[in-house]
Amino acid sequence: MYNKVIVFEGIDGSGKSFHLNAASNYLKKKKIKHIKLREPGGSKNSEKLRKLLLSNKSDFEKKTDLLIYLSARSENFYKIIKPNLKKKVILIDRFVDSTIAYQHYGFGINRNIINSLNRFILGNFKVDFTFLHIVKKKDIRKKIKTKKNRYDKFNKNFYLKAQNGFLKLSNKKKNYLKIYSDETKDRNKQIIQKKFNSLIKIK
Ligand code: TYD
Numbered sequence: 001m002y003n004k005v006i007v008f009e010g011i012d013g014s015g016k017s018f019h020l021n022a023a024s025n026y027l028k029k030k031k032i033k034h035i036k037l038r039e040p041g042g043s044k045n046s047e048k049l050r051k052l053l054l055s056n057k058s059d060f061e062k063k064t065d066l067l068i069y070l071s072a073r074s075e076n077f078y079k080i081i082k083p084n085l086k087k088k089v090i091l092i093d094r095f096v097d098s099t100i101a102y103q104h105y106g107f108g109i110n111r112n113i114i115n116s117l118n119r120f121i122l123g124n125f126k127v128d129f130t131f132l133h134i135v136k137k138k139d140i141r142k143k144i145k146t147k148k149n150r151y152d153k154f155n156k157n158f159y160l161k162a163q164n165g166f167l168k169l170s171n172k173k174k175n176y177l178k179i180y181s182d183e184t185k186d187r188n189k190q191i192i193q194k195k196f197n198s199l200i201k202i203k
Helices: 016-029 044-053 062-084 097-108 110-123 137-144 158-172 187-198
Strands: 005-010 034-038 089-093 129-134 176-180
Touching: 005 016, 005 097, 005 110, 005 158, 016 110, 016 129, 034 097, 044 062, 044 158, 062 089, 062 097, 062 110, 097 110, 097 158, 110 137, 129 187, 137 158, 176 187
Parallel strands: 005 089, 005 129, 034 089, 129 176
Antiparallel strands: none
């Protein structure tokens, strides 16, 4: 069994969490051992940091924000990802690309600093595959209206910048698959399952 780390990325409301859960159910059905993680969040300590970050009352400076996201990632990496590498399939809701898309392309934080911090925590670790969920420009406002965390206050332009960032990161890379949220959920589920079949050799 070839175990991989597979990430679901995309802006808020893009359907990434729905499809991660659907993929997890698919693996369960196939009796494939796997772990589900989310960022920010995941391990016990990371969930505490998630509460801090996403509370409506929080108003951290953007550099503080970055460091908390990275602190949460560090907890996940050392406590969950590393010990399970090559043992189980690991599914993650957001990872390094979210930090580049939101903190660099969205908030303008220097990219080299973000890259160095990620390298400091993760060393040479790289995820195996990323499903990137894309929302049509005209649908962005509609999708984020349904969200309740503090990111509600960001405008459509912020999300456009973040999504363009995700697209740049995936550009010309073989280990990304774009999932378009204007397709039906069932169709996208099929596309994702097919990719899983080849990624982790499911018969
Ligand atoms: P998300 O899991 O989508 O929260 P929810 O499902 O409750 O809406 O992500 C929370 C927010 O965190 C999201 O707006 C993106 C942001 N985020 C960053 O800005 N940088 C990061 O590195 C990560 C992991 C998330």
